[in-house]
Amino acid sequence: MKIIQYLINGISIGSVYAIIALGYTMVYGIAKMLNFAHGDIIMVGAYISFCVTNYLGLPVVVSILAAMAVCTALGMLIEALAYKPLRGTPSLAVLITAIGVSYFLQNAAQLIWSSSPKNYTSVVTFQPLRLAGGQLVITGEVIVTIIASIVIMVGLTWFTGKTRTGKAMRAVSEDREAAELMGISVNKTISTTFAIGSALAAIAGVLLCSTVPTLQPTTGSMPGIRAFTAAVLGGIGSIPGAMLGGILLGVIETFSKAYLSPQFSDAIVFGVLIVILLVKPAGLLGKQVQEKV
Amino acid sequence: MKKVLALTMALALVAASFAGCGKSASTATTAAAETTAAAGETAAEGVGTVKIGMSGPLTGRASAYGLAVRAGMEVAVEEINAKGGLQIEFKAEDDEADGEKAVSAYNALKDWGMQVMAGQVTTGSALAVAPESVADNMFNLTPSASAEALALTGDNIFQMCFTDPNQGASAAELVSTKYAGAKVGVIYDSSDDYSTGLYNGFKTKAAELGVEVVATTSFTADSKADLSTQVTQCQNAGADLVFLPIYYTEASQILTYASRISYAPKFFGCDGMDGILTVEGFDTSLAEGLVLMTPFDANASDEATQSFVTKFKAKMDGLVPNQFAADGYDVIYAIYDALTAANITGDESASEICDALKAQFATMSVDGLTGSGMHWDENGMISKAPAAVVVENGVYVPMA
Numbered sequence: 001m002k003i004i005q006y007l008i009n010g011i012s013i014g015s016v017y018a019i020i021a022l023g024y025t026m027v028y029g030i031a032k033m034l035n036f037a038h039g040d041i042i043m044v045g046a047y048i049s050f051c052v053t054n055y056l057g058l059p060v061v062v063s064i065l066a067a068m069a070v071c072t073a074l075g076m077l078i079e080a081l082a083y084k085p086l087r088g089t090p091s092l093a094v095l096i097t098a099i100g101v102s103y104f105l106q107n108a109a110q111l112i113w114s115s116s117p118k119n120y121t122s123v124v125t126f127q128p129l130r131l132a133g134g135q136l137v138i139t140g141e142v143i144v145t146i147i148a149s150i151v152i153m154v155g156l157t158w159f160t161g162k163t164r165t166g167k168a169m170r171a172v173s174e175d176r177e178a179a180e181l182m183g184i185s186v187n188k189t190i191s192t193t194f195a196i197g198s199a200l201a202a203i204a205g206v207l208l209c210s211t212v213p214t215l216q217p218t219t220g221s222m223p224g225i226r227a228f229t230a231a232v233l234g235g236i237g238s239i240p241g242a243m244l245g246g247i248l249l250g251v252i253e254t255f256s257k258a259y260l261s262p263q264f265s266d267a268i269v270f271g272v273l274i275v276i277l278l279v280k281p282a283g284l285l286g287k288q289v290q291e292k293v
Numbered sequence: 294m295k296k297v298l299a300l301t302m303a304l305a306l307v308a309a310s311f312a313g314c315g316k317s318a319s320t321a322t323t324a325a326a327e328t329t330a331a332a333g334e335t336a337a338e339g340v341g342t343v344k345i346g347m348s349g350p351l352t353g354r355a356s357a358y359g360l361a362v363r364a365g366m367e368v369a370v371e372e373i374n375a376k377g378g379l380q381i382e383f384k385a386e387d388d389e390a391d392g393e394k395a396v397s398a399y400n401a402l403k404d405w406g407m408q409v410m411a412g413q414v415t416t417g418s419a420l421a422v423a424p425e426s427v428a429d430n431m432f433n434l435t436p437s438a439s440a441e442a443l444a445l446t447g448d449n450i451f452q453m454c455f456t457d458p459n460q461g462a463s464a465a466e467l468v469s470t471k472y473a474g475a476k477v478g479v480i481y482d483s484s485d486d487y488s489t490g491l492y493n494g495f496k497t498k499a500a501e502l503g504v505e506v507v508a509t510t511s512f513t514a515d516s517k518a519d520l521s522t523q524v525t526q527c528q529n530a531g532a533d534l535v536f537l538p539i540y541y542t543e544a545s546q547i548l549t550y551a552s553r554i555s556y557a558p559k560f561f562g563c564d565g566m567d568g569i570l571t572v573e574g575f576d577t578s579l580a581e582g583l584v585l586m587t588p589f590d591a592n593a594s595d596e597a598t599q600s601f602v603t604k605f606k607a608k609m610d611g612l613v614p615n616q617f618a619a620d621g622y623d624v625i626y627a628i629y630d631a632l633t634a635a636n637i638t639g640d641e642s643a644s645e646i647c648d649a650l651k652a653q654f655a656t657m658s659v660d661g662l663t664g665s666g667m668h669w670d671e672n673g674m675i676s677k678a679p680a681a682v683v684v685e686n687g688v689y690v691p692m693a
Contacts, residue, residue: 002529006522013519054574115353115389117542119549119575128553137554212518213549214542215574216354222518257522262511263483 001135006258007251012142014250015149016211019204020227021234021242022152023197029237030173030193033091036098037078039224040105041198045071045205046215047113050120060123067202075198076191083194084187102221109217117216120209145207152200153243160239165192173237226253226269233273235286244284341639342380343632343646345370345625346402347436348422349414350390354542357568358617359387359414362436365614365621366411368604373629379639381629388413392421399425407431408643409632409650411624412453414617416440416487423450432647434628434654436620437564440486444673449647451654451673453620453627453663454588457487460563461494461538463679464586468534468561469502471692476507478532478558480523480547482539484513491538491563507532517543521550527558534559541569548579559584567615570687583684588663589619590682590691598662613688616663623661630659 020042027035045067052063082101086094124140131138160166171179172189180186208223209215226249234245249269256268276284347366349359363385370383384405386398395418402410410426412435413419419438426433427447434451435443441456455463468475477499482488492511499506508530510523524547527535535551535558537544544566551557562569562585570577591602591613601622605614631653637646658668664677682689 002525005525005529009519009521009525012521050574110352114356116356116573117354117545118573119545121574121576122553128555134555139553141553212520212546214546216542222515226518253516253519254522257510257516258526262516262523263513265516266513 001132005136006254008136008138008142010251010254011247012139012145012211012250013254014230014247015142015145016204016208016246017223017227017230017249018149018243018246019145019152019200019207020223021231021246022149022156022239023200023204024228025231025234025236025239025242026156026200027193027197028231029239030169031083031190032173033083033094034098034228035194035197036095036224036228037101037105038197038201039220039222039227040102040109041071041075041078041201041220042205042208042224043109043215043217043220044074044105045202046120046209046219047109048202049123049206050118050209050215051113053121064123064203064206067206068199071198071202071205072195075194075201079191079194084190087187087190106217106221113217115217117214120213120215122210122213123206124210141207141211145211148203148207149243149246152203153239156196156239159196165189169193229270229273232283233276235283238283238285238287241283241285248284340378340380341637342382343408343637343639344382344384344406345409345411345628346384346386346405346407347411347413347621348386348388348395348398348402348418350418351385351387353389353391355390355415355540357541357571357615358437359385359390360609361568361615361618362414362621364605364609365436365601365618366625368601368608369622369625369629371604373625379629379633379637381625383411383625388415388418390415390418392417395419395422396425403429403431408639408641408646409628410434411621411628412436413438416443416457417485419443419450420446420486423447426450430644430647432628432643432650434624436624437617439564440490441674442486448651448673451669452675453624453667454564454675455677455679456674457490458494458497459674460586460679461491461496462498464491464536464538464561464563465495465498465502465504467586467679467681467692468499468536469504472534472559472561474505475534475559476505476530476532478508478527478530478535479506479510480520480527480535480537480539481509481511482513482517482543483511484515485539487565488539495536495538512543517546520546523547524550524554524556528554528556532558534561537562537566540565541567541572545569545572545575545579548583549576552579562586564588564616567617570684571612577684577687580684581686584681584692585684585689586679586681587616587689588677588680589614589616590680590689591615592689592691601662619662623659623663623667626661627654627659627667631657 048070049063049067052058052066082097124144126140129138168184168189230245230249231242234241253269256265349362350356351359370381374380388395388398399422410431410433416438419435423446436453439454439457481492508527510526560583566585567587631650634653635649654669667677681692683692
């Protein structure tokens with residue numbers, strides 16, 4: 001029974017990682033860049049939602065929509081100002097810029113909201129599910145997060161597979177120049193990708209802070225790094241891979257905390273990552289792409 | 294031609310500087326004549342000014358401590374300066390509870406002319422600055438940095454609060470007397486000196502007193518995003534009292550999760566828990582019944598406490614002072630008492646003052662807000678009686 005409770009805890013934090021990883025993997029898959037500022041956009045989303053409910057007293061749904069709107073605008077703005085001018089330069093330059101944007105967002109948040117922690121009130125209000133005579137508790141947050149991550153995963157898969165914009169995204173991902181020759185606007189497509197990725201980040205922020213209530217300017221950075229790990233574990237660029245990687249990471253982390261050692265849980269998680277990458281370098285569900293020379 | 298110009302300029306400069314001298318001297322005289330009691334002009338009466346500096350987290354995750362200590366110290370400084378006699382010039386620097394920033398803050402304060410250090414607020418910062426202050430022979434009385442290693446670093450370092458192991462040990466004593474037979478779970482931060490020190494003190498004393506510890510678990514700075522597993526472990530082990538020798542930010546997370554899964558043991562914290570009721574957005578009803586060790590209770594009815602509470606509230610927009618504020622207040626008074634007892638005038642160097650204060654602290658005993666008859670041992674560690682409070686209806690009530 002205990003083991004099932006730990007499994008639920010693991011899936012709970014894992015599904016938060018999964019939602020963040022979906023944003024990471026989508027931007028990587030299409031724009032071929034690691035957006036390290038993704039974790040911080042999550043933090044901004046959570047702050048916006050916190051402010052809308054706590055200071056303006058508006059309903060939770062409005063706060064989530066406001067967070068999505070602000071993050072979408074912020075994501076597109078960052079893309080236009082920081083990443084677009086660097087398109088065509090070595091990917092290292094973009095990577096360093098992304099790290100810079102990440103620091104910028106953290107410090108800006110510290111200026112605006114101060115670095116004292118705030119306690120985020122969970123957006124989930126329904127009672128936890130009690131099974132096996134109260135021995136197993138599944139909180140509302142877990143249920144909502146898992147459902148949200150599945151919906152987002154299915155939605156993204158459908159979007160990239162079936163819609164015109166989605167097809168354009170895949171075309172840009174496969175061969176940017178050929179896509180441009182076929183009349184696809186690469187800039188517009190990448191901008192849309194960032195818009196969607198950042199809207200997802202807002203949802204991830206709300207769910208992350210509903211699960212773990214402490215909200216401060218660094219809230220997004222550690223989960224962001226873990227989610228990035230999850231995306232690599234599942235195969236970066238692969239949407240179901242991000243989901244699988246996130247859940248796996250959460251479960252491994254929780255089990256190593258519970259049964260092995262809380263101090264070494266990180267070492268164990270990253271050890272597993274190394275082993276998996278040694279066996280399957282493209283990640284669990286990643287495609288092995290042959291580089292043509 | 295150039296030479297003539299240079300000469301004229303030089304003459305003009307000299308004249309100007311003389312003019313400057315005369316002017317400032319005359320203003321000083323008039324000012325002294327008009328307001329003899331004004332601070333800064335007391336030099337005329339043969340009493341000097343001592344510059345006291347402190348550094349603490351004025352922003353950041355631990356800012357509740359730094360801001361409280363600073364305001365508590367300011368209240369004490371204002372009281373002392375209003376008395377006349379030896380004056381104190383006080384300056385606080387922000388170190389964000391970060392060791393590196395604390396060293397820069399220390400250097401900035403030295404550049405400002407600091408003669409006595411009223412400590413760092415957090416243990417990590419204090420440990421980072423300790424070697425510097427030892428090398429400078431700068432007297433350093435910390436209000437709240439509680440590592441045992443800190444006082445042992447040098448004979449110039451003194452503490453106003455308990456050392457971590459001493460506090461952990463008194464927590465174990467309280468648990469064994471007040472909650473006899475409790476099954477105890479512990480969640481501590483293994484990446485933090487403060488938390489680990491408390492835990493070690495608690496563990497040793499608990500074993501001695503036969504307190505039953507059924508679960509011990511920990512987290513690190515990198516893995517504290519999710520503490521649900523640790524709470525579940527305590528619940529699975531059947532703990533009916535959970536000892537939390539951690540800071541309030543993580544504690545608020547633990548309380549929130551425990552209430553979500555309807556796990557309601559007795560939560561028992563140490564002085565790092567002080568501040569939990571002021572976290573923005575935190576539902577204080579979750580902290581109902583929480584026990585925490587703190588030597589200061591703002592509800593105490595004695596005159597000294599009430600006068601301090603009134604002045605502190607006026608300064609901090611009605612905020613009720615916590616233990617850190619009281620520690621800060623006591624630090625300034627302890628330093629002031631020692632300075633006056635040693636007949637310091639403010640003209641001495643930091644090192645001379647330090648030697649004089651060391652001699653005073655070896656023998657003196659202080660009554661303050663955080664205890665009476667407080668005295669220091671040869672290592673600079675304080676001894677005073679421990680006390681605990683319970684949160685009831687959102688305020689601290691002394692533990693029965």
